[in-house]
Amino acid sequence: MTATRDLESGGSLMDDLYREVILEHYRSPRNRGELDTPTCSADGANPLCGDQIHIELILDGDEIVDLKFSGEGCSISQASASMMTEQVRGHDRDHAQAASDAFQQLMLTGEPGEFDLGDSEMLAGVAKFPARVKCASLAWKTLEQALKTDSTEPVTTDERTADHG
Amino acid sequence: MVQQAIPEGQATPRAYDIAKIRRDFPILNRDVASGAKLVYLDNAATSQRPVQVIAEITRFYRDHNANIHRGVHTLSQEATGLYEGVRETTRAFINAPEAREIVFTSGTTEAVNLVAHGWARKFLQPGDEIVATELEHHSNIVPWQMLRDERGIELKFIPMLADGTLDMDAARELIGPKTKLLAVSAMSNALGTILPLEELVPLAKAHGATVLVDAAQAVPHMPIDVQALDVDFVAFSAHKMLGPTGVGVLWGRFELLDAMDPFMGGGDMILTVTTEESTWAEVPAKLEAGTPNIGGVVGFGAALRYLDELGMDQVRAHELDLTRYALARLGDVPGVTIYGPDNAEDRGGVVSFSLEDVHPHDIGQVLDDQGVAIRAGHHCAQPVMAALEVPATARASFYIYNTRDEVDSLVSAVEATSRMFGTG
Ligand SMILES: Cc1ncc(COP(=O)(O)O)c(C=O)c1O
Numbered sequence: 001m002t003a004t005r006d007l008e009s010g011g012s013l014m015d016d017l018y019r020e021v022i023l024e025h026y027r028s029p030r031n032r033g034e035l036d037t038p039t040c041s042a043d044g045a046n047p048l049c050g051d052q053i054h055i056e057l058i059l060d061g062d063e064i065v066d067l068k069f070s071g072e073g074c075s076i077s078q079a080s081a082s083m084m085t086e087q088v089r090g091h092d093r094d095h096a097q098a099a100s101d102a103f104q105q106l107m108l109t110g111e112p113g114e115f116d117l118g119d120s121e122m123l124a125g126v127a128k129f130p131a132r133v134k135c136a137s138l139a140w141k142t143l144e145q146a147l148k149t150d151s152t153e154p155v156t157t158d159e160r161t162a163d164h165g
Numbered sequence: 166m167v168q169q170a171i172p173e174g175q176a177t178p179r180a181y182d183i184a185k186i187r188r189d190f191p192i193l194n195r196d197v198a199s200g201a202k203l204v205y206l207d208n209a210a211t212s213q214r215p216v217q218v219i220a221e222i223t224r225f226y227r228d229h230n231a232n233i234h235r236g237v238h239t240l241s242q243e244a245t246g247l248y249e250g251v252r253e254t255t256r257a258f259i260n261a262p263e264a265r266e267i268v269f270t271s272g273t274t275e276a277v278n279l280v281a282h283g284w285a286r287k288f289l290q291p292g293d294e295i296v297a298t299e300l301e302h303h304s305n306i307v308p309w310q311m312l313r314d315e316r317g318i319e320l321k322f323i324p325m326l327a328d329g330t331l332d333m334d335a336a337r338e339l340i341g342p343k344t345k346l347l348a349v350s351a352m353s354n355a356l357g358t359i360l361p362l363e364e365l366v367p368l369a370k371a372h373g374a375t376v377l378v379d380a381a382q383a384v385p386h387m388p389i390d391v392q393a394l395d396v397d398f399v400a401f402s403a404h405k406m407l408g409p410t411g412v413g414v415l416w417g418r419f420e421l422l423d424a425m426d427p428f429m430g431g432g433d434m435i436l437t438v439t440t441e442e443s444t445w446a447e448v449p450a451k452l453e454a455g456t457p458n459i460g461g462v463v464g465f466g467a468a469l470r471y472l473d474e475l476g477m478d479q480v481r482a483h484e485l486d487l488t489r490y491a492l493a494r495l496g497d498v499p500g501v502t503i504y505g506p507d508n509a510e511d512r513g514g515v516v517s518f519s520l521e522d523v524h525p526h527d528i529g530q531v532l533d534d535q536g537v538a539i540r541a542g543h544h545c546a547q548p549v550m551a552a553l554e555v556p557a558t559a560r561a562s563f564y565i566y567n568t569r570d571e572v573d574s575l576v577s578a579v580e581a582t583s584r585m586f587g588t589g
Contacts (some may be wrong), residue, residue, distance in 0.1 A: 023586065049524075050543060052556070
């Protein structure tokens with residue numbers, strides 16, 4: 001009676017969103033956990049879907065020596081956080097900011113630009129799902145917040161908490 | 166005459182003919198973005214509207230449109246007759262004693278806020294207590310918190326047990342001599358739990374408290390008789406029961422409505438206005454300031470007639486069958502946890518669930534690809550999520566036009582999600 005659409009078949013919007021690489025990061029996140037001696041940290045939340053993230057960094061001068069994330073949320077938010085940590089670990093602030101800018105651009109256009117975002121480019125498909133862009137952006141926004149070391153303000157990728165139940 | 170232009174529904178309930186019902190909802194035949202056929206299971210958020218309601222609204226604007234209550238001309242009198250006619254239809258639908266006790270609002274939210282501003286704010290004193298429950302929708306929490314902060318009133322919540330039912334022992338302790346208002350929903354939109362009003366209301370009444378029932382999820386889905394419930398205020402929304410958005414109802418006992426202060430000042434709610442002062446009109450006009458949603462209310466009348474013709478007993482029986490079936494079938498899917506009462510009889514047509522290691526938003530996304538529209542989130546009931554210790558749930562909710570086949574589609578889509586995320 002019920003025809004289940006074939007999710008495994010190529011070319012669908014669903015495949016663009018849930019690339020295997022994304023699911024892989026979701027199942028086995030990199031740099032997940034907490035640091036013993038973070039030099040700065042930030043919290044981010046996406047109230048609309050309840051995504052929450054906590055990012056801790058060890059900065060040595062301008063260099064991100066180490067970072068870890070914790071929290072919970074949908075596959076897109078968690079995979080994006082995992083990919084983000086790989087992208088900026090061992091790089092300096094300017095690189096991290098440039099990567100974050102490139103990521104926002106990716107979310108706008110759905111096309112990777114000049115800047116090599118590594119696995120994060122696999123999130124390009126999210127651009128076609130405006131409701132999920134906030135999930136994907138959360139880790140990057142929170143990273144930017146953590147890098148402003150003097151700031152411990154929580155960030156949110158969505159002002160609205162409305163959920164018309 | 167106006168009455169002839171819009172015929173009343175037949176009084177005798179017809180048999181539950183699901184195919185015929187579905188023909189009245191053309192939207193159910195459409196596809197979603199992925200190309201899959203729509204399976205609409207987000208009825209607790211809003212229902213669909215049948216062609217009868219859409220036609221009624223169109224007919225109003227096409228043939229009868231005018232402002233109400235203030236014109237002597239033909240159209241204004243017709244519009245007033247139609248609008249006031251729905252007040253009577255609404256009265257009959259919930260068996261209220263008098264039509265003037267029906268106040269049209271923009272929805273449940275406005276109805277609750279109207280009681281908070283017009284009644285509670287006037288009559289509650291610092292130290293008085295309002296008792297609500299953890300199962301409430303935010304619209305039956307936030308207005309009371311605002312009043313608490315403004316007036317120094319106490320606000321207490323009857324806790325929810327792990328199975329989504331209310332802790333009645335706690336209820337007996339929390340409802341006491343200081344309780345002035347019990348603000349309780351008849352059915353939880355997040356879990357579907359039907360609250361035991363027959364036990365709660367006497368507890369409140371024993372202490373002389375006023376009872377407000379958020380019936381946004383009850384009036385659309387089961388027979389509700391406000392006199393049998395022995396409550397004082399009942400709030401609900403048209404859009405969850407086949408009617409248009411922007412229309413809601415506050416029913417209140419006449420003495421209470423009469424004693425209330427108006428919430429908004431403006432046209433239609435006054436008797437006389439001088440530049441110094443104004444005197445209020447009678448209930449319900451006093452509480453319906455400004456031009457109301459006339460076309461919406463008229464359309465709501467058609468929704469009420471549609472449901473009345475089906476028979477609310479039949480609506481409840483149909484949803485109970487779907488809920489029972491869904492609980493059994495979804496419960497068999499590995500990794501699925503279902504929240505709320507085990508017994509289908511103790512819930513409305515709502516099944517809130519989670520899938521191991523898959524966030525509800527991802528469930529919602531994959532289900533949408535399969536055409537299945539459900540809700541993922543906190544359902545405007547964050548205290549329920551906190552009590553369950555989950556950030557969110559996925560929620561399927563049924564209505565008159567849903568079928569067992571659609572429940573099968575839901576189950577297949579959840580299984581597909583499970584396969585995709587490698588949990589099944
Ligand atoms: C139980 C309950 N109460 C109140 C509301 C608020 O209704 P509305 O948004 O129509 O004012 C809803 C629905 O969103 C609900 O399910």
